[in-house]
């Protein structure tokens with residue numbers, strides 16, 4: 409994660425509600441609105457009181473008919489700020505670790521990183537960069553304001569250095585053979601300026617790679633997955649919108665794929681002398697995005713109503729409901745549906761989250777073993793990809809609740 413936008417403060421007026429931050433076309437269509445949601449969803453709060461008092465803002469998603477990009481036109485970047493208090497790591501899950509290892513192998517091979525240098529913008533806790541550099545025989549530099557060297561977490565260090573800061577114009581002198589940026593672009597509001605800066609940083613190094621991994625917003629629209637929409641994510645890309653932005657800013661997109669149960673876009677690009685022409689199958693999604701944007705408001709309302717009714721009915725019947733996952737999806741799910749006592753707690757396997765409280769609603773985040781004292785009747789898994797892992801954890805605890813995924 410990073411906040412490039414803090415460095416663009418002098419240009420903050422550039423994000424006028426009417427101008428698309430990707431292609432600058434005028435945008436007037438709003439497709440989704442939630443009021444008063446926490447401005448951060450992976451920050452940790454030490455008390456329910458602090459969680460309730462957490463700053464809130466509105467979210468108002470606008471759809472650009474010209475390029476298919478979706479953005480929060482009510483986004484207020486002055487309330488954002490990332491610090492070492494963030495806990496976004498998913499590396500405590502074996503499902504996620506297997507995915508990360510596979511992706512690291514793929515990047516190492518496609519970008520031939522052996523003996524080369526990798527720069528990761530928004531490296532989080534640095535787990536992925538370290539994995540990539542150690543297994544691929546490369547050196548690495550990560551940059552992230554939320555980096556924190558926890559004891560026991562970063563033991564196998566490898567040849568990786570970290571700068572604890574936001575990426576911005578101050579770092580455009582950095583040189584690397586591969587520029588990596590995972591789960592960061594969705595946090596940036598001035599997206600075209602951000603990609604332009606990376607292109608400028610690469611300069612004449614035509615053999616460099618730029619590898620981006622970003623959540624796929626098309627899937628969010630298809631599945632009415634409102635739990636994947638939250639304040640920290642001010643920018644939402646379909647695969648086509650993602651590639652269009654890079655082509656516009658002087659990259660040639662060579663590979664565009666969907667990974668992790670089709671939840672994430674992985675894009676490989678090379679610098680080019682100017683704008684490039686679309687040529688990959690996944691890029692041609694503008695018409696589909698128009699149709700999805702058209703029907704999204706009614707579909708998402710129906711999905712929200714259905715979850716609210718189901719959870720309220722379970723609670724009224726005396727059943728204990730818990731969420732599995734104490735991250736951004738859970739925070740969005742709880743705050744968007746305005747759930748309170750209807751949900752007992754959020755379970756998370758990340759020990760750094762346990763004992764804390766979810767921003768906004770103040771639900772406690774507990775360890776799986778805490779469920780032994782308070783056995784759940786209904787477990788809602790916040791990401792279907794973890795269904796098996798969660799079912800096994802519950803079985804190991806000898807618990808037999810009903811398990812459903814969002």
Ligand SMILES: [Zn+2]
Pocket residue numbers: 428429430431432433472473474475476477
């Ligand atoms: Zn646009």
